[in-house]
Amino acid sequence: MNSKYDIIIIGGGAAGFFTAINIVEKHPNLKVAILERGKSVLEKVRISGGGRCNVTHACFVPNELVKFYPRGEKELRGPFHQFCSGDTIEWFEKHGVALKIEDDGRMFPVSNSSQTIIDCFLKATQKLKIDVLTGQSVQELNRGENYWKISTHQEVFSCQKVVMATGSNPKMWELMQNLGHSIIEPVPSLFTFNIKDVRIKDLMGLSTFASVKVKKSKLQASGPLLITHWGMSGPGILRLSAWGARELADKKYQFAIQVNWLNDSDFEDTIDFLKEIKEENSKKLVSKYAHFDLPKRLWENLVKASGITEETKWADVNKKQLNTLAEQLTNAEFQVNGKSTFKEEFVTAGGIDLKEVNFKTMESKVLPNLFFAGEILNIDAITGGFNFQNAWTGGFIVAENIAQ
The missing domain is CATH 3.50.50.60 (FAD/NAD(P)-binding domain)
Structure with missing residues (x-):
């Protein structure tokens, strides 16, 4: 017929x-x-x-x-x-x-x-x-x-x-x-990043504004970043996955990203600010109070990753630890190992x-x-x-x- x-x-x-x-x-x-x-x-x-x-x-x-x-x-x-x-x-x-x-x-x-x-x-x-x-x-x-x-x-x-x-x-x-x-x-064009890392372990559901760069690449995006049980998602990451769809496929979804948790504040500004905090809060515990409007649990994990213990007071933080903390805040490197498809989209x-x-x-x-x-x-x-x-x-x- x-x-x-x-x-x-x-x-x-x-x-x-x-x-x-x-x-x-x-x-x-x-x-x-x-x-x-x-x-x-x-x-x-x-x-x-x-x-x-x-x-x-x-x-x-x-x-x-x-x-x-x-x-x-x-x-x-x-x-x-x-x-x-x-x-x-x-x-x-x-x-x-x-x-x-x-x-x-x-x-x-x-x-x-x-x-x-x-x-x-x-x-x-x-x-x-x-x-x-x-x-x-x-x-x-x-x-x-x-x-x-x-x-x-x-x-x-x-x-x-x-x-x-x-x-x-x-x-x-x-x-x-x-x-x-x-x-x-x-x-695939919209996907989330699989990352296993002690700094984001147990922070499931936590969302904060950040900027993310793919190392050895021109790819970068900023926006809300969501921590999931398999890694990182949220508009910022999805934007990166869309713009980098071809390039990241060529890398077989194995690459490093650099996260600036403070979004637009750079290493130098952050160091200066940390020195001020150190002076004004010398008797307080570093990990107890979050700064830069960061979620408390994320702050604690980044402080720990900088080699600063829970008992350390600001007065006792040395120059090396301060530098490491500034680095963790503005340029934290994470290894991406694979992707997950984003919902039904x-x-x-x-x-x-x-x-x-x-x-x-x-x-x-x-x-x-x-x-x-x-x-x-x-x-x-x-x-x-x-x-x-x-x-x-x-x-x-x-x-x-x-x-x-």
Whole structure:
């Protein structure tokens, strides 16, 4: 059986649905279908943001927004001028979903439930008579004179134009490669660092602002750093893992980091400050009172690592110990030995080579009438709603241009 459509979207996730809905809203006469390999659609939307769906980020200036994308920064500048976070908010409001901004800039539905976004999409596809076909795992994609033939396990489809919105699916990347596209090999992009070290042992759940550098590398980031039972996580570390996705994969996730627990205070300033503390608190125990607004248990561990015992008073701290403490505070070295994937936010760096895509239309430069939206491209961002924003923007631009 051969089912005929004007446009077929492969992939029933965020990018696929957003693209389909926008196409039919602009061109109600087009017959459009979404093919999804799984039994259900929008699974990643369901679990994203801890089940609340982090729809976008409250960064409304395109040239600022692109800075959150380790891969795609240059290419997304034009697209974000056409459809940015502000347009996303407006789009969802028009479709009955109000969004709210949290303190860190992340935006969620007011309902705090990803189901609201899923219902919005499903309602729109029903209203617009878009066929959502599940259990359709694409096996082959063949190009005819001016049509595409798509074969799934179940049946054969034909259409004039195809949108690939299959996310980080290696099988679909392979399919694209066989048709002549170049694929940038995928590596994990958001991960936490595995570190076994006596200084952070038993500090699980402790969070503090710090800056972190990867030794022998230009990579550095600052932000909240969270100590976990396997090492270090938190926005600062995740930022580093995103920007360093390729480089850290090449190091096979074995490398050293330097942590400045005081963030922007350097060794010299810290030494001076420690000398003042020593004078003013000569009779007090060093480890008993934390300084520099550090969490008490972290301070105790860093003091201990500097060779200062629990009974030592400030008056008895010698020059060498003071130097070591300043070093521990501003330049503590930790050995990273492997990574852990960050929750469900499985984001990969890799995908369709961006040089082979026209970012004015999101059409393939290699294969006419083939378009891309979302994470199938070699675009990824740090956590905070940015990966979804890329999906919405790509889908919008496909819809604007696909019917030309």
